[in-house]
Amino acid sequence: MKQEERINPIARFRRRYSGHLFHIWAEEYVVWITRNLPSFEGMLIRYSLYRLLFKEIKSFALIYPGVYLTHTYGIKVGHRFSINSGTIIDGRGGITIGDDVMIGPHAVIYSSSHDTTQLDRPMTGLDHILKPVLIEDNVWIGAHTSILGGIVIGKGAIVAAGAVVVDDVANNCIVAGVPARITGKRVPLALKR
Secondary structure (H helix, E strand, C coil): CCHHHHHCHHHHHHHHHHHHHHHHHHHHHHHHHHCCCCHHHHHHHHHHHHHHHCCEECCCCEECCCCEEECHHHEEECCCCEECCCCEEECCCCEEECCCCEECCCCEEECEEECCCCCCCCHHHCCEEECCEEECCCCEECCCCEECCCCEECCCCEECCCCEECCCECCCEEEECCCCEEEEECCCHHHHC
16 A cells, blocks of 8 residues: 555545445435434335445335444345344445344444554554455344444344344354353244243
């Protein structure tokens, strides 16, 4: 990297995101206008806008007021997706969300991290390492959870409120805690009797 780009944050930004400037502009200005619109009409407007911005969105999505989505060019969403108020998702590294997924309020999902091995640079000048996130079908992500980059959450899993997910979650597992650990397994009701 050139010395001037290391120092000049505008040059670094242009180098990294020149192919996505429309998305970033729309997220900052157009989405800002629609982010907190109330009622079903607000959800309809947000869905219509995100159909243009997401990499893929398969069907109508319930996007509640106050959701903050960045780098939407990297977000793919399946059928019957629901995301609650206050949630933050950063799709720069790629996020794929399956069918029938619901995300509770104030969850945070990141698909990148900073390259902490660059000891010759100040913290504000570290490059991003892209770490895709995969959330498979039929997953419930509880309120105030954090999901770090590079994670796979298996089908039917539940991430309990307040959990910090730092490792993959197997199918039908329930995880909770900081860091998240398996606390249970979902089994059909017929097997519990």
